[in-house]
Amino acid sequence: MKVLYFAWLREKIGTAEEDLPLPPGVTDVQGLLDWLRARGGGHAEALADPNLVRVAVNQTYVGADHPLGDGDEVALFPPVTGG
Amino acid sequence: MKVLYFAWLREKIGTAEEDLPLPPGVTDVQGLLDWLRARGGGHAEALADPNLVRVAVNQTYVGADHPLGDGDEVALFPPVTGG
């Protein structure tokens, strides 16, 4: 699975992209967020406030209960500020 | 007093502009409209439906009770359709 980070999430985590195998026991977005937070450090800090984290799977917005597969592109980012 | 007509009011009345002395007994816009209608012909026809006549005195929209003086520029026209 590919995980992408943008804006200050990227800066706090310290990388724009990670290639991960689907972690054991993780079946949906909520599971992945919990697993990433449990890694501590920048991940825990960046993902601390769920209200400030938006999630896209395969470039489409999804909710916390969206299922995940090993080939998915998951993107985590703060609320958008374009326009 | 100068009286101007625009659009189909102008066409029905047959002139764009008349110079008139303030008719005797006429003190306001309503009085002038009644007086013009009483002239019959194109005037009566053009001014038949008060809902379709807008009035400006000295280039400002006014109501039927607006007072008139001999030096005024009075304009009568249909609802506007610009833009």
Add this chain to the structure above:
Amino acid sequence: MIRVQREDFDPGAELAALTEGDHGVGGACVFVGLVRDLAGEGRIAAMTLEHYPGMTEKELARIDAEAQERWPLRSTLIIHRYGRLEPGERIVFVGTTSAHRQAAFDACQFLIDWLKTKAPFWKLEETAEGEHWVEAKDSDDAAADRWQGQGGG
């Protein structure tokens, strides 16, 4: 600013001038009205815009001042043409700029709504069936009425 003219205008150049050198502008909204070749039943060959010289400028300036009072605008421009225009030709330009997009949008819409119901212009359409004066639309009155008593932001 307002302009009443027979000549065409360049919307891009006008828009550029509205924002030129003012770094306080966050958003610019522009509306351009054009002559359509279809209006209900008949095909329109052209239209002629009659206006009331003197009062037109006065009304547009009044409407412009009203918008500036209601919204925190950086600049405004209204251009309205008169004379004979063919399908595809530009009739009117309304441009507004503001620090914030909502003010620019609202003021631009207000200006065109008011202009449609207050500026002394009349359209004479030429169709295959002959000439006829365009009738004022209730929807335009309704559009203008929604701004009554409604302040800016």
Add this chain to the structure above:
Amino acid sequence: MIRVQREDFDPGAELAALTEGDHGVGGACVFVGLVRDLAGEGRIAAMTLEHYPGMTEKELARIDAEAQERWPLRSTLIIHRYGRLEPGERIVFVGTTSAHRQAAFDACQFLIDWLKTKAPFWKLEETAEGEHWVEAKDSDDAAADRWQGQGGG
């Protein structure tokens, strides 16, 4: 139509292209967003727009399609830039054309409102006090929310 690009654009040329040769257009509405040099407290030296290549195009196309479904539009164009931009520079262009002005206005406003809350762009501002990420505004969410369940005309 949508475009995501680093380069500047010419609003006048884009507007002209939106109406070119289509005599069914009665009104064109354009919004251009620019970099302001003041945002709250600090002076802005520049900003950098980060985005999510791939998803950006997808979201803009989805928003564009949504507008076309809600309103009877003749043409639409969204251009959004990314990269480093200085005060006065153009960020975004939204243009809509329709037979009737209200549809053009509503669709244009809808597009910019949705774009502000859905398109994956993030602004990093450079000020005298350093760099900081712009926070999303509740007012933008509110602006986008008003289109929920509201149809076109």
